[in-house]
Amino acid sequence: MEAILQYVLTGLSVGSVYAMIALGFYVMWSAAKAVNFTYGDVFMLGGVLTVVLVEMGLPLLLAGGGALAIAALAGAVIERVFVRPFNREANAIGWMLTTIAVGIMLESFTTITYGPLGRPLQTPFVEQPIRIGGSGIYPQELILPVALVIVTFALEGFYRRTVLGRAMRAVAFNRVAAGLVGIDADRITLLAFALAGAIGALAGFLIAPVIQASSSMGVVVGLKGFMVAIIAGIANARGVVIVGVVYGVMEKMIEGYLSTAARDAIGFTIMILALLIFPQGLFGRREVQKV
Amino acid sequence: MNASASPILFVSDLRVSYGRIEAVRGVTLTVNKGEFIGVIGSNGAGKTSMLRAIAGVLRPAGGSVAFEGADTTGAKSHQMVARGLAMVPEGRMVFADQTVRDNLVLGAYSRVASDPKGVEEDIEKTLDLFPRLKERIAQQAGTLSGGEQQMLAIARGLLSRPRLLVIDELSLGLAPKILDMLFPVLTDLNRQGLSILLVEQMASYALAVTHRTYVMENGRVLFDGASADLAGDDRVLDAYLGRRGKH
Incomplete structure (x- = not known):
């Protein structure tokens, strides 16, 4: 019984990371009908840059804020330079290639400058684990689901209640119509990628104290976040969040009851099966036909 | 002329x-x-x-x-x-997943931040042209009939104050x-x-x-x-x- 509680709690934590990454993919896809496959590395930047800024002497929150700002800027630059020019025609896929390539370059560059090893990020919430029966969980890990809930509701509020958010939905719904009411769809798309960059970096910043910040921390997480988004149906924010959290918990269950080695093999198998049965995603609409 | x-x-x-x-x-x-x-x-x-x-x-x-x-x-x-210059596009292209009011607000996108009051007044004036839209102001635009959507598309176009x-x-x-x-x-x-x-x-x-x-x-x-x-x-x-x- 205690083991299950442990799996659920750590699962919620890692699932919140997947959910936030998937949410970022949702934000980008909505605006551009393209995504940024460097996104796992933008997530990585959130952790790594915080560590670097802390080592330079900045207080933790300021360092985290700085990392978020830089990641947002990186998201915008990636959109402008590596997505937009390769997404001009309908059904263009050039952006896939460019963003995958840039992601690898980002990771290599980080490995060269920051080093290949992970570095710890000290916060008050990883000093003492909370004991649950035989094992424990760090308070830091419990911050992640809380952050996910806040980000989800904040994002929904932004989309529904602010003019900029409504404009972003208008661009998502119909780019031509958005232009015809005076919305600069290109600018809105740039902002969407910046917003996604900040969300991804926030996840990286929050998980770094638990897993250590390394140049390679983003690769698999980015891929899983993307798969979560696709399985959920990338055009549904709530679905994306639910699937992300559930996938995290499921992973921890597999880890606990079978083995860590079995985790990704079984996890990805389930993802593929889900996609086979629900080609539009569990919560999806027919996105392709709409375009 | x-x-x-x-x-x-x-x-x-x-x-x-x-x-x-x-x-x-x-x-x-x-x-x-x-x-x-x-x-x-x-x-x-x-x-x-x-x-x-x-x-x-x-x-x-x-x-x-x-x-x-x-x-x-x-x-x-x-x-x-x-x-x-405002254009009412073929097929109306209203923002179906947003309310009639939000569609109208988006019509005035470029000045809604600087002049929310003026936009509010303009929305009222425009609604007087199309009383049917007034009744449906809180509805999702996608639930409107074709004729109502066309009214909304025109109203939305007018809200940018075109010449x-x-x-x-x-x-x-x-x-x-x-x-x-x-x-x-x-x-x-x-x-x-x-x-x-x-x-x-x-x-x-x-x-x-x-x-x-x-x-x-x-x-x-x-x-x-x-x-x-x-x-x-x-x-x-x-x-x-x-x-x-x-x-």
Whole structure:
């Protein structure tokens, strides 16, 4: 019984990371009908840059804020330079290639400058684990689901209640119509990628104290976040969040009851099966036909 | 309209291509201030492509567009809106997942942050033109009927405070009863000083409300003239008003 509680709690934590990454993919896809496959590395930047800024002497929150700002800027630059020019025609896929390539370059560059090893990020919430029966969980890990809930509701509020958010939905719904009411769809798309960059970096910043910040921390997480988004149906924010959290918990269950080695093999198998049965995603609409 | 009237829109030798297919092959067209201009022609004549190039949705392949005396060739649609040209697109394109009110607010996108009060007043004024929208103000736009969506698309266009309103296929998919309601609204707006460029497949409606009409075929203007004259012109009667028996 205690083991299950442990799996659920750590699962919620890692699932919140997947959910936030998937949410970022949702934000980008909505605006551009393209995504940024460097996104796992933008997530990585959130952790790594915080560590670097802390080592330079900045207080933790300021360092985290700085990392978020830089990641947002990186998201915008990636959109402008590596997505937009390769997404001009309908059904263009050039952006896939460019963003995958840039992601690898980002990771290599980080490995060269920051080093290949992970570095710890000290916060008050990883000093003492909370004991649950035989094992424990760090308070830091419990911050992640809380952050996910806040980000989800904040994002929904932004989309529904602010003019900029409504404009972003208008661009998502119909780019031509958005232009015809005076919305600069290109600018809105740039902002969407910046917003996604900040969300991804926030996840990286929050998980770094638990897993250590390394140049390679983003690769698999980015891929899983993307798969979560696709399985959920990338055009549904709530679905994306639910699937992300559930996938995290499921992973921890597999880890606990079978083995860590079995985790990704079984996890990805389930993802593929889900996609086979629900080609539009569990919560999806027919996105392709709409375009 | 006399020769000394100043043009609000002057389109010269406009060309639009999709790859190697030329949809518009050198159209020249003028809308003078205060005019209500119609463009008729059969399906595929290049009318929509021409409008899209004027409104900045498409980049023209050649020729020029001048709005209020300034060259706007190749300007983007959001820039044209800022300059005072609004387009009501074919198929309405209302934001179906947002409420009627939010659609209207987005119509005033460029000034809603700086002048929320003025936008509120404009929304009220615009709703007076279309009382049906007032009843549905909190509904999702996607739940409106086709006619109501067309009203919303026009209202949304008006909220950018345009000096030229460009409308693509007003009648598409709408019942005559709705059209009998929509066209008088346009006539009123025109009488209040709004210049209108209307592309319309239902030639009889367009000829009845506009001052002048251009007839387009195969990407070119075949001829143009006062709408009242064209309504009695043999070429128009045969091709667009469905008169039979004479060839």
